[in-house]
Amino acid sequence: MQKKSTRALLWTALVCAQIVAGAAQAQTGADAATLAKGKRLFMLCMACHATADGGPAKIGPALNGVVGRPAGGVPGFNYSADLKSQTFVWDEAQLNAWLLKPTAVVPGTTMAYAGMPDAADRKALIAFLGSLK
Numbered sequence: 001m002q003k004k005s006t007r008a009l010l011w012t013a014l015v016c017a018q019i020v021a022g023a024a025q026a027q028t029g030a031d032a033a034t035l036a037k038g039k040r041l042f043m044l045c046m047a048c049h050a051t052a053d054g055g056p057a058k059i060g061p062a063l064n065g066v067v068g069r070p071a072g073g074v075p076g077f078n079y080s081a082d083l084k085s086q087t088f089v090w091d092e093a094q095l096n097a098w099l100l101k102p103t104a105v106v107p108g109t110t111m112a113y114a115g116m117p118d119a120a121d122r123k124a125l126i127a128f129l130g131s132l133k
């Protein structure tokens, strides 16, 4: 009896874990391998961007929560006039265009980054950015 209920409990826990994992995946729309790839690619950004509020000030604004945030939206960060004057929200499409060629989106930007030519790389990096809350 004891054994049987333990097994049932374990089974329930396993099913729950799978549901939670599935939900997390659905939320970001990316699997673990894509997120891991995005995290590796983020090394290209880390010199200039933090991923947590209140961290040490860097050359660029913190990027946690950037997906869904208005452009130029980190309070107190000294954006270029051109980025500050933008009225769009950073969604997947805007980030994709930005990462391909920042100056194509905001010509007067001070972000010194030429761009990421590989579409799959950009997709993975954006998925990783979306996972930073």
Ligand code: HEC
Binding pocket: 042, 044, 045, 046, 047, 048, 049, 059, 060, 061, 063, 066, 070, 071, 072, 073, 074, 078, 079, 080, 081, 082, 083, 084, 090, 098, 099, 106, 108, 109, 110, 111, 112, 113, 116, 125
């Ligand atoms: C050499 C430093 C540098 C590197 C490398 C860099 N950035 Fe930036 N980034 C900046 C600066 C500076 C700004 C602010 C630009 C402005 O005000 O025009 C910025 C702005 C941004 C913004 C707009 C944020 C907002 O709040 O509107 C995003 C998104 C962004 N960077 C993503 C990235 C990603 C992803 C990478 C890695 C591929 C990256 N950056 C690499 C310096 C950098």
